[in-house]
Amino acid sequence: MEDEKKYKNRYYSKEKYKTTIGTFVTGLVFLFVAILSLIFRALNITIFRLASWGFWLFIPAFFITLGGFQQLYTNNKYKKAVLQALMDRGNQGEYKLEHIALEAGIRPKDLLRVLAHLRDKGKIIYRFNPESGKIELGQKIAYVQSEEYIAPAKVDAPLPSGGKNFCVYCGHQLDGAAQFCPSCGSKL
Numbered sequence: 001m002e003d004e005k006k007y008k009n010r011y012y013s014k015e016k017y018k019t020t021i022g023t024f025v026t027g028l029v030f031l032f033v034a035i036l037s038l039i040f041r042a043l044n045i046t047i048f049r050l051a052s053w054g055f056w057l058f059i060p061a062f063f064i065t066l067g068g069f070q071q072l073y074t075n076n077k078y079k080k081a082v083l084q085a086l087m088d089r090g091n092q093g094e095y096k097l098e099h100i101a102l103e104a105g106i107r108p109k110d111l112l113r114v115l116a117h118l119r120d121k122g123k124i125i126y127r128f129n130p131e132s133g134k135i136e137l138g139q140k141i142a143y144v145q146s147e148e149y150i151a152p153a154k155v156d157a158p159l160p161s162g163g164k165n166f167c168v169y170c171g172h173q174l175d176g177a178a179q180f181c182p183s184c185g186s187k188l
């Protein structure tokens with residue numbers, strides 16, 4: 001109840017957590033064509049008449065790259081907010097995704113991405129509780145090696161799963177009647 005009061009007036013940020021690599025690649029392509037047009041102009045090359053319009057691409061190249069840096073700034077802001085929220089909890093305990101999301105001001109969907117990213121980078125340790133779907137800070141995912149694994153040389157017949165369940169989203173082996181995947185947190 002106290003939690004509800006604390007988070008009542010918090011809003012999610014409208015900005016999304018997105019990877020920036022695609023943005024920077026697009027910016028580079030525009031920049032490349034713009035520079036190419038200057039070279040064509042200098043050498044009097046008339047292919048696509050690029051020399052007469054290509055330089056205009058400097059404008060989108062600039063704004064696309066700027067957008068990439070803005071996204072990087074947003075991503076870092078989110079990562080800091082999430083790290084702070086986890087640090088405030090001593091990096092341990094079980095929490096609802098929504099509570100951390102509200103505190104950091106990030107939509108739960110974006111929070112999932114930030115968490116997975118931070119875990120990939122080795123900055124945090126957590127797993128999802130397969131029964132409750134809550135985040136367990138400081139807990140490592142218990143990877144279960146499947147003995148029945150067969151390299152899929154032929155996929156004509158369905159592979160024997162030995163009565164074991166796997167997460168359809170990430171392939172993590174599940175034990176028993178888990179409601180949530182301990183690796184990716186997907187509802188099963």
Ligand SMILES: [Zn+2]
Pocket residue numbers: 167168169170171172181182183184185186
């Ligand atoms: Zn999963």
